[in-house]
Amino acid sequence: MEKILIVDDNPGIREVVCAGFKHVGYECILAEDGEEALEKLKTHTPDLVILDVMMPKIDGFQICRMIKKNIFLSKIPVIMLTAKNSIEDRIYGLDEGADDYIGKPFDLKELLARARSLIRRTKLVMDRDPSTNLPGAAAVEREIQARIEGKTNYAVCYMDLDNFKAYADNYGFNMANKVIQMTARVIAGTVMLEGNEDDFVGHIGGDDFIVVSTPEKFEAICQRAIKEFDEKILSYYSPEHLRKGTFRGVDREGVEREFPITTISIAVVLGDYKEFTSPSEIGQVIAEVKKIAKRIKGSNYQVLKT
Incomplete structure (x- = not known):
């Protein structure tokens, strides 16, 4: 079963997004801030990360940057989910390594469709060993x-x-x-x-x-x-x-x-x-x-x- 790491400090958004993904057959891993997300990534290798930008302790841009610089995590696609919806913010997020950027409020069906597309594309272009995350x-x-x-x-x-x-x-x-x-x-x-x-x-x-x-x-x-x-x-x-x-x-x-x-x-x-x-x-x-x-x-x- 494909796994989604959902990182958002708003429990309501976490629950709604998780329920949507579980309904179509995904397993969800939840984190309420950047520090917890990093801890989760030590023990899980998700197929996709959905990442809020504005969070306490470590913001989403920093987490995205850390994911993309880690050889074992760098190929995991990241969707930034945020109220910071200006063109400049979108460009900054993409420059930090995000694979997609969706503004709040968002449509859950659109989020699910983009997530499925990203996971599918990633699997097509990346042959990855599941235990080490190295190319296979x-x-x-x-x-x-x-x-x-x-x-x-x-x-x-x-x-x-x-x-x-x-x-x-x-x-x-x-x-x-x-x-x-x-x-x-x-x-x-x-x-x-x-x-x-x-x-x-x-x-x-x-x-x-x-x-x-x-x-x-x-x-x-x-x-x-x-x-x-x-x-x-x-x-x-x-x-x-x-x-x-x-x-x-x-x-x-x-x-x-x-x-x-x-x-x-x-x-x-x-x-x-x-x-x-x-x-x-x-x-x-x-x-x-x-x-x-x-x-x-x-x-x-x-x-x-x-």
């Missing part, structure tokens, strides 16, 4: 194809967690999902700090991530991602497992054994290795490099280059 497999393929066709130097980094299935079996879905989200934050943050402005971060699914960067930047990205992951993963284990350095689990053959603390393996293929013609061709080469990385104990990155 289709977007990854499009990005790599564009780099191939652009005839520019590029580096494709495939990042994969080691012993993650055993971890998920031992600690359960919720903890495993938290590890995936932490990994996404580490990788995306690392690329922001060490990469180029137009570098790409994607989540293929499960514990598999892709970074598309350049030959000049990929090593700094890999080194920092490994360092930060190795530091942060420790907080997702029990004291007993950290003390032992291992945890008990079942391998893919169904055999129970001890597994080391989860690490990250990175397989890197540079675009000048050969004249690639498709993402699937790069994927085949990455699979071979991944085998090499997986044979090495601990977090590491391996590079296939000329």
Whole structure:
């Protein structure tokens, strides 16, 4: 069920808008001010945000700006709902990242129609992994194809967690999902700090991530991602497992054994290795490099280059 975050300090408006959306099959998340909206966004990923402008503590323009600057939230469409209805206010709201702007008093049917249209358009243009809000497999393929066709130097980094299935079996879905989200934050943050402005971060699914960067930047990205992951993963284990350095689990053959603390393996293929013609061709080469990385104990990155 698609979710709508409704942020307005007027309880009457919140209730009317929520009732309208629930009537046509949406789930509603309510917040009475900007601070509560930010708290809700830490635990929910709505399909649309309906945001009042004039609120105490943090106004709607500020909230919209924060949403659009956050890599995990930036693709969520925002409708500004406000009594500030001048042309200047509308332009300002759109400049802050709002996707639509509706003045009060508003017609509920019009709001519902615009919301449906925005959600539909967003889903058409955005392939997003629901757990990390990063571009998904289709977007990854499009990005790599564009780099191939652009005839520019590029580096494709495939990042994969080691012993993650055993971890998920031992600690359960919720903890495993938290590890995936932490990994996404580490990788995306690392690329922001060490990469180029137009570098790409994607989540293929499960514990598999892709970074598309350049030959000049990929090593700094890999080194920092490994360092930060190795530091942060420790907080997702029990004291007993950290003390032992291992945890008990079942391998893919169904055999129970001890597994080391989860690490990250990175397989890197540079675009000048050969004249690639498709993402699937790069994927085949990455699979071979991944085998090499997986044979090495601990977090590491391996590079296939000329």
